[in-house]
Amino acid sequence: MTGLWRTVRLVLLALVAGAYLVFDYLASSSSQPPLYAVLIGAAPLTLGVIVACWNSAFRLPAMLLCTGVLLAVALNLDRLLSHAAWLYFFQHAGIMTSLGIMFGSTLGSHEGALCSRIARFASADPLDARYLHYTWKVTLAWTLYFAASAGISLLLFAFAELATWALFASLFTPLSLGLMFGGEYLVRLRALPGQPHFSIAQTIQSYRKYTQCRDAAD
Structure with missing residues (x-):
């Protein structure tokens, strides 16, 4: 049941x-x-x-x-x-830019990278330097993805037909997000055999725990 x-x-x-x-x-x-x-x-x-x-x-x-x-x-x-199209453009480009800044601002060290912090919440065991180096690269990949999404959104909104931009923002963006999550999981299985692996649901749950602890500390 x-x-x-x-x-x-x-x-x-x-x-x-x-x-x-x-x-x-x-x-x-x-x-x-x-x-x-x-x-x-x-x-x-x-x-x-x-x-x-x-x-x-x-x-x-x-x-x-x-x-x-x-x-x-x-x-x-x-x-x-x-002016609804402008509202949606600022919403889409703003979210992509904000997420890019959020991920990119943590790239100063392998341990401090956002994906490294989330992984530590998801894993019951300490993560070694190799794993943290990988999660740093995942953080970089997400940073580049969000930066590219914001840039493409701007270019399409400025120079393409409105329907083309709307297709990118409304349909391609969620599909590409799913591909990023799924692709990263498959890469992790090959790059880190024998290491802890987390599903998308576990990653989201760990991010929630991380934000709750961060907000409590603030």
């Missing part, structure tokens, strides 16, 4: 993710997208901002500011719809 419920959950998650990607494409590829597509497409970022404001050390002013911004958006929906 547990296995059936897990399968059902995965199918539902896949359907929701697929629907979101479709709405995201519809909203970002049109100069005048339907309101429902924009609202659904912007929902994850909006919820993320609200959660971040709620968890902020300055909760009250942050939530007041967030409420003010949402109110301003609600009062200017027509203007937002006519």
